[in-house]
Amino acid sequence: MTELAEGPTHVGVRRSLAYxxxxxxxxxxxxxxxxxxxxxxxxxxxxxxxxxxxxxxxxELPVLTLAIALTTWYAGAGPSVVAVLLSTACFAYFFxxxxxxxxxxxxxxxxxxxxxxxxxxxxxxxxxxxxxEDSLRQARDNxxxxxxxxxxxxxxIRKLNQELGKRAAELEATNKELESFAYxxxxxxxxxxxxxxxxxELLQRQASSLLDEKSQRFIRTILDSAKxxxxxxxxxxxxxxxxxxxxxxxxxxxxxxxxxVVAEIGQDMxxxxxxxxxxxxxxxxxxxxxxxxxxxNLVSNAVKFTRMRRPAEIEIGCVDRNxxxxxxxxxxxxxxxxxxxxxxxxxxxxxxxxxxxxxxTGIGLATVQRIIHRHGGKVWGEGAVDQGATFYFSLxxxxxxxxRTANAP
Amino acid sequence: xTTLGRILIVEDDPNDVELTLTxxxxxxxxxxxxxxxxxxxxxxxxxxxxxxxxxxxxxxxVMLLDLKLPKVGGLEVLQxxxxxERLKMxxxxxxxxxxxxxxxxxxxxxxxxAYVVKPVDFxxxxxxxxxxxxFWAVINExxxxxxxx
Numbered sequence: 001m002t003e004l005a006e007g008p009t010h011v012g013v014r015r016s017l018a019y020x021x022x023x024x025x026x027x028x029x030x031x032x033x034x035x036x037x038x039x040x041x042x043x044x045x046x047x048x049x050x051x052x053x054x055x056x057x058x059x060e061l062p063v064l065t066l067a068i069a070l071t072t073w074y075a076g077a078g079p080s081v082v083a084v085l086l087s088t089a090c091f092a093y094f095f096x097x098x099x100x101x102x103x104x105x106x107x108x109x110x111x112x113x114x115x116x117x118x119x120x121x122x123x124x125x126x127x128x129x130x131x132x133e134d135s136l137r138q139a140r141d142n143x144x145x146x147x148x149x150x151x152x153x154x155x156x157i158r159k160l161n162q163e164l165g166k167r168a169a170e171l172e173a174t175n176k177e178l179e180s181f182a183y184x185x186x187x188x189x190x191x192x193x194x195x196x197x198x199x200x201e202l203l204q205r206q207a208s209s210l211l212d213e214k215s216q217r218f219i220r221t222i223l224d225s226a227k228x229x230x231x232x233x234x235x236x237x238x239x240x241x242x243x244x245x246x247x248x249x250x251x252x253x254x255x256x257x258x259x260x261v262v263a264e265i266g267q268d269m270x271x272x273x274x275x276x277x278x279x280x281x282x283x284x285x286x287x288x289x290x291x292x293x294x295x296x297n298l299v300s301n302a303v304k305f306t307r308m309r310r311p312a313e314i315e316i317g318c319v320d321r322n323x324x325x326x327x328x329x330x331x332x333x334x335x336x337x338x339x340x341x342x343x344x345x346x347x348x349x350x351x352x353x354x355x356x357x358x359x360x361t362g363i364g365l366a367t368v369q370r371i372i373h374r375h376g377g378k379v380w381g382e383g384a385v386d387q388g389a390t391f392y393f394s395l396x397x398x399x400x401x402x403x404r405t406a407n408a409p
Numbered sequence: 410x411t412t413l414g415r416i417l418i419v420e421d422d423p424n425d426v427e428l429t430l431t432x433x434x435x436x437x438x439x440x441x442x443x444x445x446x447x448x449x450x451x452x453x454x455x456x457x458x459x460x461x462x463x464x465x466x467x468x469x470x471v472m473l474l475d476l477k478l479p480k481v482g483g484l485e486v487l488q489x490x491x492x493x494e495r496l497k498m499x500x501x502x503x504x505x506x507x508x509x510x511x512x513x514x515x516x517x518x519x520x521x522x523a524y525v526v527k528p529v530d531f532x533x534x535x536x537x538x539x540x541x542x543x544f545w546a547v548i549n550e551x552x553x554x555x556x557x558x
Contacts, residue, residue, distance in 0.1 A: 182509075183507065183509055183511075186506065186507055186508065186509055187476075187477050187505070187506045187507045188477075188506075190506040190527075190529060191422055191424075191425065191506050193529055194425070194428075194506070194527060194528075194529050194531075194534065195422075195424040195425070195428070197529060197530060197531045197534075198424070198428045198531045198534060199424070199428075200531075201531035201532070202431065202531075226529070227529065227530060230529035230530075237508075241510075245510075
């Protein structure tokens with residue numbers, strides 16, 4: 001808020017004058033207002049008579065109009081009319097020839113009319129001025145209220161901002177903590193695992209001739225489990241890294257990306273009979289390596305869950321719903337899933353199949369969801385048991401995203 | 410094999426030390442191996458201080474450095490080595506459990522010669538250590554002033 005730049009004394013005087021002016025104008029009781037009118041005319045008549053006594057000629061006109069003006073100023077329109085009538089009467093009685101009678105000599109008639117006109121003019125001007133002042137005062141009061149409200153709101157915003165800053169700092173601290181947690185997981189959890197695997201291998205090597213088939217199997221189980229745990233840790237770390245690393249967004253040609261991934265995965269699946277169908281895909285806006293991870297996860301899932309199909313059918317395409325977003329789907333004719341468990345699909349380490357049926361740690365779709373959410377998109381799945389599954393994700397279109405970035409402040 | 414460079418291993422975990430030594434022994438690379446158990450001891454060795462004050466002043470042909478170490482951490486050791494005129498030519502290989510990008514970037518920016526993440530799989534681990542030993546202690550020609558037999 002900027003205060004008016006004025007000297008403090010000057011402001012003080014103005015303020016106290018304004019205060020008293022206001023106090024007088026706040027006379028609202030009609031008795032007081034009309035009383036004011038009568039008293040001011042009476043005083044004016046008294047003063048005019050006193051002046052005449054001391055031989056001041058023609059003083060009554062200004063003194064009476066002054067009384068009318070004051071009445072209009074402080075008491076309003078009604079009392080000013082009363083003041084005009086009263087002073088007219090008094091003027092006729094006390095000051096217009098013949099004195100002490102309401103009669104007016106023809107000689108004094110113009111003089112009297114000028115007075116009446118003059119009084120009416122002053123009264124009407126004052127009334128208008130008063131009305132304007134009233135509405136101005138009203139406006140100022142509204143403004144003050146608004147100002148107060150705004151100051152209040154600003155305080156609130158400032159408070160919220162502070163709170164937000166505090167939250168951000170807390171969040172940063174939590175993030176740091178999480179990072180060091182992930183770091184120690186990555187380093188400290190892996191070491192004993194490596195030792196378990198290493199020493200089991202050494203034991204296998206050292207004692208394989210002494211151990212029977214059952215003991216050999218136990219060792220193999222230890223090894224498998226340790227390796228599995230290794231994979232889980234790696235997946236979990238990769239998953240947490242997605243949340244922590246910055247996204248480097250550029251325009252990404254989804255069609256090219258999908259073809260790349262399919263070629264790569266198809267290379268490893270030469271023995272399989274897979275009918276690929278890749279539709280036209282648009283250019284979207286995002287982090288290429290992360291989106292690649294999304295496509296890899298969805299496509300390899302489709303490949304994995306169509307293992308028993310001859311041929312397996314995998315279709316990747318897009319649905320153009322609206323101008324802002326692009327919706328991509330990956331459809332297969334594989335094992336599918338029960339829609340009853342659709343909510344569990346995207347949870348970390350959530351699996352809908354037994355490890356003997358389909359391998360995996362259960363982090364792929366969680367990773368997909370996290371990446372798509374970080375891009376401001378949505379991900380969902382549809383399916384039925386033994387009738388295949390379709391996974392969808394939406395992403396902002398390149399054009400729209402570019403516009404948004406350009407319009408951003 | 411004509412000559413064998415000295416390998417300095419900096420590793421706090423006794424199991425990792427044993428597994429690394431096992432891998433090196435399998436390929437007859439363990440003859441010239443020095444083990445130090447923390448960053449301080451490694452620096453003592455390199456600067457011929459304390460218990461190592463009587464050793465010959467030649468540098469090892471390669472240093473296998475773990476990052477998470479008691480007392481002085483691996484990255485600190487690396488920083489000291491790479492800012493020392495006498496030591497900065499010595500090849501340093503970070504051999505760690507951490508595959509955090511942060512550690513990798515920091516190590517390379519400090520001038521590490523190689524960065525190897527210890528594989529969980531034992532065969533891969535043995536293979537990695539063997540390859541490292543063969544490359545750095547046998548194939549690679551170390552800078553002048555390194556111990557060779």
